Amino acid sequence: MNPPVPDVPHSDRDTWLEAVLEAHGPALGRLAASYARDLGEREDLVQEIVVAIWKALPRFRGECSERTFVFRIAHNRGIAHLARRRVPTASAADELEVQSPGPNPEQALSKAQQGDRLLEAVHRLPLGYRQVVTLTLEGFGYAEIADVLGITESNVGARLTRARQMLRQLL
């Protein structure tokens, strides 16, 4: 898809947004789920993300891929969501000491349930690791993750290695 020109009319923006949602909607939903545990909060966050993308469209000039642009905005809204919350998120280190759920035969029955367990484990990662992991799980490469988050590729690699160790412990 060609990058839209700045100052696009609202109708074109809406069309572009529809295409973005079709291409990245489920991934944006999963990203929101990594920032918000509660279903209502999650839906609100997805809405905020989509509105932020809609608003940011005039600034998109194709310097990066559409996917990078969209996920950068989504992560930024996720951070803003965490900042507005009253209860701070617990870090993985704290959570690991409190509880580390072992393998549960019932939960392992279906892929969706495994997905739930994976999501729960991702929630317990510190934010920096969580961001790298969710982008990796969506199929982003090191360079693209570095571009979204504003960190170096070697930093992405280091965070991912540590995050995977933590995930193995948590799962």
Add this chain to the structure above:
Amino acid sequence: MEPDTELERWQGEWRAQDMIPTSLARRVERETRRMRWGVAAEIMVTVAMGGGTLGWAILSRRPDVAILAAGVWIIIAVAWTISMLLRRGAWQPAAATTAAFMEISILRCERGLRAIAAQALLFVPILGFDLVWLYFYRDETDVWTFLTRPAVLLIAWVGTAVAAAWAVWYRRRLRCELENLLRLRRELEGR
């Protein structure tokens, strides 16, 4: 190169989750419409306050109304100057990355806290000017009687109390948000 089976398995499990809410399109449409109305309302308030008093001064040709219009425009100018100073450098992130967004969010929170202090300081001369102008415009003879009129009581004193309560609540919210952002930045930096 060997395939990373663990990562592939996790990716499969992760992508099996479909979490996009069905009513999203409608909600987004409603939100964007609300945003457009918000911008229109801001413009209308500025036009109504500034333009209204100016128009009144021109049509009435009365010096007291001219003083009111001048006062309103001075206040608008001061408010805009403060607003521009506080927004300087906080319009958009230095780079289009999540790390830069974090920095600008922290800056906006700090500026927001300063803005509340500035608004509180600006509120005192605005209220003072309005009351003094109204006192002379209405040819009042007794200050106490004027200050205890129901309309003045409601607008000036109840309005002040409501504005103060809002400022306290908003300041608390911003401080909480700033603390969260600083904590998240530490978490992102691995400290």
